[in-house]
Amino acid sequence: MKVKLNGAIEHVTQTTILDLLIARKIEPQMVSVEHNLSILDRDQFASTAITEGDSIEFLYYMGGGR
Secondary structure (H helix, E strand, O other): OEEEEOOEEEEOOOOEHHHHHHHOOOOHHHOEEEEOOEEOOHHHOOOOEOOOOOEEEEEOOOOOOO
């Protein structure tokens, strides 16, 4: 199915957010996920289904600066 992932249209075969994170080798505890303009709690990753046309953003937090 086609979804918008981090601003780009991509074809994915995974059916949940957690499956997508695992397929992309992203540690679930190291990222926040916005799904269709809502920030998900980490305990929702496994139960949130991905459907055609969804918008998904992976948000990474970085330290540093002054």
